[in-house]
Amino acid sequence: MAVNRIHTPCIGVCSTVFGDTVCRGCRRFSHEVVHWNGYTNEEKRIVWKRLNLLLCQVVDNYFQVTDANRLAAEMDFQNLRYQTQLSPQGWVPELLKAAGKQPIPYDRFGLHPLPATRGLLPR
Known part of the structure; x- marks a missing residue:
């Protein structure tokens, strides 16, 4: 943790x-x-x-959280702070902010990008 x-x-x-x-x-x-x-x-x-x-309304348009435990474990491993009061979708913006322009191996984080993310680049 x-x-x-x-x-x-x-x-x-x-x-x-x-x-x-x-x-x-x-x-x-x-x-x-x-x-x-x-x-x-x-x-x-x-x-x-x-x-x-x-947060869920926004994130659900772009990502499906396929494995919340994996997302939490990877965020812990990367020492990324996230709000335990939020659902796993609420943690995704923190991951995106921390990654900056670096590519994210979504499957490793238990995430599946939805078609709406095609063509979008991390900022």
Whole structure:
């Protein structure tokens, strides 16, 4: 298991300090960012659920997670941080960000790229 698990959606790229209503980094509303530390576990769970649904909607258009255990194991092996509060689809953006422009052996990570990914290059 990877060390330093984070228990907040924050990724350190907060745009709410610049007046955005929704953070461009974690996708929380500004009031959720401000009040996060005061939220109950149930309130945090509700926010995590909304964020997870958003990520699933996007990732499911491009990838199928064929083996969640393999994805978790490879991300741990690569020492990539991912939110355990999210479903495996929610981990995929972290993998893509970490890879940058390097090719990803999707099958090794338990992923199957869907036709919508054809012609797209990692950024």
